[in-house]
Amino acid sequence: MSIKLFDLTGRRALVTGSSQGIGFALAKGLAAAGAEVVLNGRDTAKLAIAATQIPGAQVLAFDATKHDEVRTAVDAFEAEVGPIDILINNAGMQHRSPLEDFPAEAFERLLQTNVASVFHVGQAVARHMIGRKRGKIINIASVQTALARPSIAPYTATKGAVGNLTKGMATDWAKYGLNCNAIAPGYFDTPLNAALVADPTFSAWLEKRTPAGRWGNVEELVGAAIFLSSDAASFVNGHILYVDGGITASL
Numbered sequence: 001m002s003i004k005l006f007d008l009t010g011r012r013a014l015v016t017g018s019s020q021g022i023g024f025a026l027a028k029g030l031a032a033a034g035a036e037v038v039l040n041g042r043d044t045a046k047l048a049i050a051a052t053q054i055p056g057a058q059v060l061a062f063d064a065t066k067h068d069e070v071r072t073a074v075d076a077f078e079a080e081v082g083p084i085d086i087l088i089n090n091a092g093m094q095h096r097s098p099l100e101d102f103p104a105e106a107f108e109r110l111l112q113t114n115v116a117s118v119f120h121v122g123q124a125v126a127r128h129m130i131g132r133k134r135g136k137i138i139n140i141a142s143v144q145t146a147l148a149r150p151s152i153a154p155y156t157a158t159k160g161a162v163g164n165l166t167k168g169m170a171t172d173w174a175k176y177g178l179n180c181n182a183i184a185p186g187y188f189d190t191p192l193n194a195a196l197v198a199d200p201t202f203s204a205w206l207e208k209r210t211p212a213g214r215w216g217n218v219e220e221l222v223g224a225a226i227f228l229s230s231d232a233a234s235f236v237n238g239h240i241l242y243v244d245g246g247i248t249a250s251l
Contacts, residue, residue: 009034029222170238186244212245
């Protein structure tokens with residue numbers, strides 16, 4: 001198999017929520033594979049700092065939860081700069097609370113950030129991809145797409161929705177030449193998980209529960225992203241790729 005199947009030279013990738021954590025790692029990894037990356041988020045200062053760490057990176061700031069803002073930003077970028085060939089919907093948030101006490105406003109924020117953003121940005125970018133008869137959309141799901149844990153039921157609901165929305169995207173858009181898939185990370189050492197990483201009891205539980213026996217490093221998600229962004233995945237559609245050290249495979 002030719003290594004060129006995984007070459008992203010000449011492709012442009014938009015990664016939402018990419019000023020830090022998984023999004024930044026994926027953007028950096030796609031750039032190393034030859035892609036021109038476009039960083040997205042709401043904090044322009046953080047985006048500017050992140051962009052200095054990736055050669056040739058561009059910045060496209062918008063709030064992924066606001067439909068009109070997303071559409072305006074994407075349409076303008078396509079018209080003024082050029083096509084977005086790869087989209088990684090990574091923007092997301094977490095909130096922990098027992099379900100019986102879970103604040104309604106936190107539930108709404110989770111729905112908007114974790115689910116609605118995937119719809120808003122996915123639709124805005126796909127409209128241009130459909131006209132070109134090609135494009136790669138990768139949504140960031142989670143082990144919580146398949147599993148649940150105490151205190152994060154609404155988050156689990158949102159990631160289950162991301163998994164099914166991915167299947168819906170593939171069902172509607174594969175006929176136009178788009179590949180729509182998801183990466184479902186296990187437990188990774190990221191700012192979103194900082195409190196858990198710092199909790200020795202939880203880390204000990206995780207190491208026993210995960211066949212690989214450890215937290216994941218964000219760089220270990222890059223290969224999956226390159227694969228799904230490349231010609232090597234030309235007939236992969238509606239798939240949820242778990243990168244989790246085996247946690248979803250075992251009891």
